[in-house]
Amino acid sequence: MTATVTYVIEGSEVTGLARFFELFGEAVNGPGGYFGRNLDAFADCLGGGFGTPDDGSFTIEWRDHALSARALGHEETARRLEALLPRVHPANRARTERELAEARAGRGPTLFDVLVEIITDRTAPGTLRLR
Known part of the structure; x- marks a missing residue:
């Protein structure tokens, strides 16, 4: 073993x-x-x-x-999403923006x-x- x-x-x-x-x-x-x-x-x-x-x-x-x-937590999550946003594929931009808004509001994973x-x-x- x-x-x-x-x-x-x-x-x-x-x-x-x-x-x-x-x-x-x-x-x-x-x-x-x-x-x-x-x-x-x-x-x-x-x-x-x-x-x-x-x-x-x-x-x-x-x-x-x-x-x-x-x-x-949410603050670090928002920081990561903000950094990703300029590079995100256009097809994923709206989803990333929603996730960012949620993180900024202290919600979501x-x-x-x-x-x-x-x-x-x-x-x-x-x-x-x-x-």
Whole structure:
């Protein structure tokens, strides 16, 4: 039986989405380690081949996740959408503008929600442990 590897994210160190990616990369691959720099790349990395065990036997312990939830809340979500808006495909512009309006109003899913969803969708049940 393979031992399960645990990757620890210190939620108190998450100050925004870029910092989350840095922390996760370092947790998996050591100082300066890469594990995605955007949501799509992060999801791809969770699929394997970027430092996690090939058999998927790992856990993610996200400590002080409530602090991360605040840092990755509606304000950070709006900032990300504002940065994406100039580059978004015209077919997706109206949807992105609606999502931005919702985030600015403090409604809708946050980046924290999206990250949790990506992790739970891309890993085995019970992999994510919010502490």
